[in-house]
Amino acid sequence: MKKDLIDILDLTNNEIDEMINVAFDIVENPQNYYEKCKNKKMAILFYEPSTRTRLSFESAMLDLGGNVLGFSEAGSSSVSKGESVADTAKTLECFTDIITMRHPKEGAPFVASQNVNIPVINAGDGSHNHPTQTLTDLFTIKREKGRLDNLTIACCGDLKFGRTVHSLISAMSRYENIKFILISPNELKIPEHIRSEILLKNNIEFIETASLEKYISEIDILYMTRVQRERFFNEEEYIRLKDSYILTPDKLITAKKDLSILHPLPRVNEISVEIDKDSRAAYFRQAKNGKFIRMALILKLLGL
Ligand code: CP
Numbered sequence: 001m002k003k004d005l006i007d008i009l010d011l012t013n014n015e016i017d018e019m020i021n022v023a024f025d026i027v028e029n030p031q032n033y034y035e036k037c038k039n040k041k042m043a044i045l046f047y048e049p050s051t052r053t054r055l056s057f058e059s060a061m062l063d064l065g066g067n068v069l070g071f072s073e074a075g076s077s078s079v080s081k082g083e084s085v086a087d088t089a090k091t092l093e094c095f096t097d098i099i100t101m102r103h104p105k106e107g108a109p110f111v112a113s114q115n116v117n118i119p120v121i122n123a124g125d126g127s128h129n130h131p132t133q134t135l136t137d138l139f140t141i142k143r144e145k146g147r148l149d150n151l152t153i154a155c156c157g158d159l160k161f162g163r164t165v166h167s168l169i170s171a172m173s174r175y176e177n178i179k180f181i182l183i184s185p186n187e188l189k190i191p192e193h194i195r196s197e198i199l200l201k202n203n204i205e206f207i208e209t210a211s212l213e214k215y216i217s218e219i220d221i222l223y224m225t226r227v228q229r230e231r232f233f234n235e236e237e238y239i240r241l242k243d244s245y246i247l248t249p250d251k252l253i254t255a256k257k258d259l260s261i262l263h264p265l266p267r268v269n270e271i272s273v274e275i276d277k278d279s280r281a282a283y284f285r286q287a288k289n290g291k292f293i294r295m296a297l298i299l300k301l302l303g304l
Pocket of ligand 1: 266
């Protein structure tokens with residue numbers, strides 16, 4: 001039976017650990033993987049802008065010896081003539097072995113997965129989920145901290161619309177002794193379904209607060225996010241909230257020496273560029289890790 005990745009919870013912790021181990025091996029021995037996807041093609045269908053996810057998938061497939069085709073702008077495809085997600089996916093199934101899709105509508109990659117017999121990867125659907133970013137985040141945490149348990153993780157910024165945060169909380173809630181500090185303005189708190197279905201249901205310790213300064217000294221992983229302008233209905237509201245948190249060096253004075261600062265990127269204004277020089281700033285290492293873990297994911301879904 002084919003396997004898709006629509007939600008991070010489609011994968012067990014064992015499967016994630018397995019992929020992380022493969023990603024470590026790819027980092028050490030890339031030459032062993034150069035031909036693994038020879039004669040395989042990936043369709044990359046992006047209905048929304050992207051830099052990291054799209055190009056790291058392309059790079060991942062190329063480094064595995066495979067090929068990619070698709071679009072980065074739905075307007076240049078027959079989507080502009082009204083073609084449905086299901087029909088587009090069925091068409092790409094004729095030409096490729098695996099589909100990666102980003103879409104502004106929640107559930108669109110799931111619809112694609114239900115209509116084809118090849119694996120479908122959700123590369124971000126609306127403000128819902130972003131499971132391959134979470135694989136990237138987990139691989140990065142493992143590389144930076146050496147563990148995925150016994151961590152205090154602060155998520156800061158737009159926790160309402162930020163799909164990477166939703167997937168990260170879902171994934172990390174399955175590891176031992178994880179505590180979340182959820183830092184946001186009142187208007188951008190995590191959705192109720194994450195609070196009730198993930199955190200409360202699994203008895204995960206969490207604090208919701210508007211203050212980054214108050215908890216900074218307790219944090220192992222600081223996961224900064226941008227305020228998601230494209231999800232707001234009201235531009236004035238976005239402008240009012242967009243600079244709620246700006247991480248500057250003075251805010252890190254009491255932070256742990258081995259803190260890891262993550263950000264899925266793109267960054268707008270929420271981390272000062274001065275922080276980039278701090279060895280605790282892991283966000284560009286995180287972006288690089290995205291390729292290795294996506295290589296491991298492609299191999300898994302193609303059964304290679
Ligand atoms: N992190 C992430 O999804 O970045 P892109 O939007 O550039 O793909």
